[in-house]
Amino acid sequence: MDSVNITLPDDAWKDSFDKLLDPRPQLRELNIIKRNVRRSFNFDSSVENSNSNLLSVSNVSHPNLLEPKTPGPSANMKLTANNVSSISTPCPKRLRSMLFDCALSPIGGLKLDGLIADLNPKMIEVKENAEAPIRKTKQVCFKPNVDKPQIAVADRKRTKTVLAEIRRSSLVLQPGKWQKNLITWRRTCHQQDMPPRSDPGQKQSLPKKSTPAVNLEATIRNSRKSVNVKTSLEAVMPLSHEKQVLKYCNQRRALRFGTAYAASKMIGSSKIGEGVYGEVFKYTPKNSTEIDVVLKVIPIEGEIQVNGETQKTFEQILPEIIISKEMCNLRDNQANATLGYVDIYNVCLVKGHYPDHLIHLWEDFDSAKESENEHPEIFSDSQLFIVLELKYAGTDLSTFTFLNAEQSYYALQQIASALAVGEEALQFEHRDLHWGNILIEKTDNRELAYKLNGKDLSVKTKGIKLTIIDYTLSRVTVDENCHYNDLSVDEELFEATGDYQYDIYRMMRDELKNDWSKYAPKTNVFWISYINSKLIDGVKYRNPNSKTHKLYLDKLKTLQDIMLTFSSAGDCIRHINNCS
Template sequence: MDPRYADGSDFSIVKTPEKCNPVSTSDGDQGCEDLNASIRKLSLASTTTSSHLDRIDAFTALLGFCEQSAPAMILDLFSEYCAPENIAKVGEGTYGEAFRAANVVCKIVPFDGDFPVNGEVQKKSEELLEEAVLSKALNSLRGFEKDDFNACTTFIETIDLKVCRGLYGAALISAWERWDEKNRSENDHPKEFPEKQLYLVYVLQHGGKDLESFVLENFDEARSLLVQVTAALAVAEAAYEFEHRDLHWGNILLSRNDSVTMKFILEGKQISFRTYGLSVSIIDFTLSRLNTGENILFLDLSQDPYLFKGPKGDKQSETYRKMKDVTEDQWEGSFPRTNVLWLIYLVDILLLKKTFVCSLKNKREMRSLKKRLDKYDSAKEAILVPFFGDLLVND
């Protein structure tokens, strides 16, 4: 699935964007110029033609965005965070492997190779460039400065991005094989990669366990999960017309800490919610859609018909099909209702797939929430539901 990609600009000077509120056009939004200037050069628009693509050196653009003149070695990058013998694989997906290095997670995604990986065609430079820009744009929401109009820390922090080339190296191979021995990997063994293989490595904060494997303790934690995800989507909608479009339970990470509240800024208004010690991180923006104010970044899901052919009755598969109905298979446009569809999916997951201390009254409240959500067209509307009312903390 290639993202639509256009313009023949010189990408070698593209730098990591700075934090700002890009979509807003009010006179008070200063500091957006760096992000908009950078992304303007990318022009990830929907009017692509093959002649445009021929003029773009997307690999050079990706290097420039990562502030590199040449690819690095993978183990050299890992060595910045921990000793090689301390690297541990923590997960995998169709397009990449995830390894822990001290307090960060490094997601390694092979790209631009001419052979399939895990049964799929390798991603191209232009696809990863779009994902990199999108990840950095969401990073821009993480600060809470005095003039911030929209802010939250729920989207996973991208600490660094690096283009790498070469073999995995003995330490990474050993970590992969240890995980394989315990978990039986479904992925190809990385020793099969050639010496010239390219990778994009995302250095991410460690967000905890995914919702599928995380054990929720009680109804308060379930509500905390829902309000944090809803508020984050509302903030990103306001800032970027953002839609995640793939918010299944593997893309929500959870951990516990000593926090009492979580702060958000939504359209200039600061709001805080009780967390009950639960921290939520949203990951994986491969299918996401975002409007910088200058360009629209999106993946044309009409090019992947298999996404919509999952089993009937499966909540995740049904959500993809509902998104297709909402968008009428035109994926460039703004359809924040897709965020609400994933919120409904999460309520279903909590009701059907997760076990935690929950009274019959609590379950009725969640079913009532699901019915109410079905009437909304955006997370910005959903954050106002009475279900979240007593989680709100007056600042």
């Protein structure tokens, strides 16, 4: 067959080739499609065509980023096919902003129930001549009540201005230590005047004393109260709270901080955690190398705010000391006994500067994990601290890996049994039993013994022992006095969302009718339900495909279906024992 040479004018072959590849004119003639279909940024992806209002790639320009109202590095930038490389799904690392808004999609860096990362100046660092902002992980975010804020990422000043105008509709907090999440949110959104942070390797030069303006939001959380449950008793002269604290510490006066906790007395010390109200260290005592001790250091009675919070007073810290002591003493109770609450070795009142070796440990932690707390050098020589010496009880529930659901099933029984004992002995409600307040360690004991109303009970360990910690929000009755934290003044806690944990706070408020002095053991059931939900689909398992795992996972799910019908932790544990 003879070949035929066809001569086309310049560029005419391109038009002919496009007509062969593009079937749209033929489809229109057949009445199949009536309008243009936008070309995809990548021909193997149909994501971009999900929005029919977008134009073709040749004339797309994003108003939020590519045409900012104020001059900036990207003011004259246009997005065309020439400066966009082929990608499957647009993402901020490649296109520097979202090309389409989809509240149900995580692509482009959008949190499902939070704020676009670009709106938060604390979450980005803009470098000169950088192609894209470097994102930092934050613990909190919040929902804006505006649909499409027009913000230029590169314009840091304008971003802050727009951010200040956005009003939140609800807080979206990560599960766990909500106090730290909330103070981070305050720092980010309210832009409080906080002392400047220094480089990790360099000490801060901060004023020894300062008297900041009173922060109402910071003071309302320090609402620990104690009331006499027998109102008919005659009023008695109130004792000095300072003297009561010293009595529990077995001291006559405050000890020097640097002397009581000198470096020579602490072997293998390190900082292992932090909270809004203090730092947490771990060490091995020089005179007893068989145990590990955890130090919880809490500043009190000072004028300066710490981590955005007003320091607790003697009156406010006393109930927490009392609850810690009383819950620990349940291990020796004759009628209601348990080892499920953290063992407290000592309580100490100290005064003075932070010891240098603890400051170095703080800075090491800051370098490795970026501490969110204030540098300890802010404290003056007259600063008072309460130091709780606790037994090291392992890692928290959120980071622990279970062998299988059988192990977690008996772990739930341990928690429920400990709460049941606390209810009967002291009318105890924990009221903040999220998975960061449950510690787990390995044990060689096959069973743990409990006493509930004089009756002996035992729970299998399956190799682990659980311990309940942190009584900041707890309620207890000791010597006819009810110690509790009045959460009725803390509205932010009840506005938080993001996890089943924050539903529990609202459920407690409804159960108590916002009277937090009231004893309602149903609140413990709420937290058992929360823990059970985490054991079902929140924690990690080593053998999730085994028959044993599936069998006990079904038991957890069956229990979860009826959990909220129980009236107390004791009611729950009696049901479990009757079904065993």
